[in-house]
């Protein structure tokens with residue numbers, strides 16, 4: 001049985017938690033002051049890859065396009081997944097890339113990886129103003145079958161297929177679960193609701209073993225890291241950076257606040273009487289609600 | 293079904309020691325722990341002892357983990373041990389270091405989350421070599437026997453088959469209840485322990501307690517700070533935190549109910565303790581409500597960030613190790629530079645954001661757990677079929693006077709259980725009671741079992757001797773007789789002899805009374821104590837604030853079911869639950885389980901289980 005090869009594309013994002021994020025006086029994000037971390041959606045993709053490592057001992061390669069400081073994020077991703085290889089595509093010429101130009105870099109990078117990938121994972125989307133396009137565009141450029149909104153997957157290494165469950169919209173109804181069997185290789189954009197499940201003691205022991213290995217590896221992450229520029233990944237200069245970006249962000253505007261129609265009432269949480277009244281009100285509202 | 297040789301249930305200090313020992317003996321064992329991570333459910337006071345008993349041999353922590361003294365993240369070696377009698381603002385201190393050193397190699401303060409994680413690392417490494425390991429976030433829900441097979445069921449994973457089980461699932465052992473190996477402990481057999489962890493920078497602590505970098509102090513408290521309950525308070529120095537709490541007999545709490553957090557608050561408000569815990573703290577200014585909402589938010593975030601930066605730098609500055617590390621990393625060139633950076637951040641904080649600095653204390657974590665009083669509740673037969681019970685699960689803990697020892701006892705039990713299991717695996721003889729009987733014999737030889745059965749007269753004498761300097765002139769007081777007796781050598785020897793003649797069982801009701809724990813110390817403090825005053829009033833968080841600070845993995849289902857909503861016991865739980873989970877409704881007492889910290893206090897009259905794997909309380913200190 002062949003080793004399963006997995007690549008994950010991840011993205012550096014600002015840490016929006018209180019105490020880490022800084023804003024400029026005009027309300028925009030102060031990028032220089034704000035810490036950058038592995039984006040939450042990317043983290044889920046990394047988790048999905050780790051699942052294959054625990055279950056099948058898959059080989060994991062994690063790649064990102066970003067500034068040299070993105071190294072520490074790859075280290076973080078390695079800590080989560082015990083990745084075998086880390087790739088940072090970093091080059092001045094990548095600057096100003098939109099999602100399409102980013103996809104070009106990632107595609108070139110993935111094609112340069114040692115093995116042919118069985119699965120490439122991406123996050124659902126980024127939380128700092130992205131549109132969820134990088135994943136599908138990379139898949140398209142790689143010519144891989146794209147599976148979006150995947151909430152669960154199982155690899156069958158012997159048959160070389162993957163069974164996935166994904167959310168789809170059917171006749172206007174959201175979150176219908178579609179199950180499908182697809183031959184490898186595939187590109188999977190993982191849904192935020194994905195949660196890996198390990199149901200046997202042996203899987204859980206393997207999980208612990210790889211986690212431990214990951215801690216050791218991530219402490220020496222540079223041994224696993226390759227920093228590559230445009231030339232090294234053989235990206236077409238016309239398709240990367242500003243040159244390869246058809247989208248230009250003209251201006252980011254704050255979405256005006258809608259007029260609130262709710263009437264808020266301040267309740268003292270310490271006061272039992274007041275809380276009782278709240279409960280009574282909720283009960284009342286519920287009783288008048290008709291579920292169609 | 294997957295098969296393993298041994299399963300250990302519960303990853304507290306006892307279960308982990310069993311795993312380490314079994315693995316070192318070359319046996320395959322998997323440890324199943326309910327908490328999300330090792331250490332998330334364990335709390336202690338605590339001082340971990342290593343003992344050298346005059347008779348018999350105890351397995352000490354460093355026998356299990358050879359590198360304990362060099363590598364383990366224990367907090368401080370306790371070098372000063374002081375009993376403080378209190379009465380209002382008066383305190384009379386008695387040096388009990390001799391009692392602390394009695395039969396001890398050392399005693400060190402510990403925080404269970406950190407320590408158990410280290411134990412787990414060591415144990416797991418050894419276990420992996422034998423094809424075993426640790427699985428956390430798994431709640432064992434049942435054990436059943438099918439012919440020769442012993443099958444372990446969990447809420448989360450597929451069943452496994454094992455040859456033997458070590459139950460190290462703590463004081464509220466479901467394994468013990470469901471097999472009927474023992475009854476639930478009754479209130480007269482247990483203490484309720486409650487604790488808060490308080491932050492205090494390392495160097496400030498060293499100076500305040502007059503201790504060197506590797507030394508530590510332990511203070512015990514008796515008298516009116518107990519709010520008239522049998523038991524006592526403690527304050528232990530950790531590396532850069534203090535553990536402050538109390539351990540009180542549950543029947544005494546039921547008799548005279550008081551909110552557990554109020555008992556802790558009484559300690560915190562004692563002027564001696566207030567002064568021990570105080571620190572300089574930044575106080576946020578009011579944010580101008582007239583500026584735009586976005587600006588208010590920006591200021592709030594910026595303030596949080598500044599306070600965080602200042603606190604982190606200050607903690608590092610006041611810690612020799614951290615200071616040296618930061619300088620070695622090149623972040624700062626010298627301590628002076630750190631100091632000037634600190635004061636410049638401080639200036640910015642006050643000028644830019646109106647942050648003031650004042651004296652207060654910083655509480656990090658509130659916790660509670662039952663503690664078995666081993667002399668009243670140890671399992672006489674600590675096994676059931678091929679399950680061996682160890683540590684708190686077996687009700688084994690030595691609590692005599694100021695002696696609070698559960699950790700070392702559990703480790704000793706665990707080593708004995710591991711050896712019994714290893715031997716039985718070698719002989720492959722699991723028939724009848726072979727395993728259990730062998731373990732029982734070994735446990736009976738433990739010096740701790742001896743301590744649980746009878747009072748050690750040498751220890752008692754040290755204790756009585758310590759009181760010899762109490763002046764005789766308080767003869768006129770109500771309890772003067774007792775004190776006078778203790779100040780006479782002949783009478784002290786007589787008391788020891790008398791104690792022996794009377795025997796342990798008869799002696800306990802005489803020793804463990806409100807008189808000895810509360811009235812005598814109060815009287816002593818009242819008459820001989822020094823008045824103390826506190827330079828500030830500590831801002832004690834409300835119970836709601838304390839709960840809000842704790843980390844939980846929310847469980848939608850309640851792991852506790854009220855069985856007798858109108859019983860007197862349950863009514864008292866409204867007061868005695870440390871996190872106020874119980875309240876009165878028309879139909880009787882109801883539970884709101886979300887804030888439950890799984891202490892077990894309400895267990896006697898409820899259907900009590902630990903939450904499903906990963907769920908529930910997640911202690912950061914312990």
Ligand SMILES: Cc1cc2nc3c(=O)[nH]c(=O)nc-3n(C[C@H](O)[C@H](O)[C@H](O)COP(=O)(O)OP(=O)(O)OC[C@H]3O[C@@H](n4cnc5c(N)ncnc54)[C@H](O)[C@@H]3O)c2cc1C
Pocket residue numbers: 301302303304305306307324325326327331333334335336337338339340341430431432433460461462463465466467485486487537538539660661662663682683684685689696697698699700701702902
């Ligand atoms: C306030 C306080 C102060 C104390 N002070 C001291 C002191 O100074 N010195 C001292 O030596 N001792 C002290 N003790 C006692 C000591 O802390 C305990 O004896 C010791 O922690 C018990 O360890 P254990 O491993 O037996 O149990 P625990 O630490 O309680 O571990 C039991 C573990 O089993 C897990 N578990 C339970 N049920 C299941 C299940 N069904 N499936 C899976 N996992 C399960 C739990 O999650 C838990 O992690 C103190 C205790 C308290 C509360």
Ligand code: SF4
Pocket residue numbers: 852868869870871872873887888889890891892893894895
């Ligand atoms: S509800 Fe939870 S916290 Fe309250 S007494 Fe019971 S076990 Fe302890």
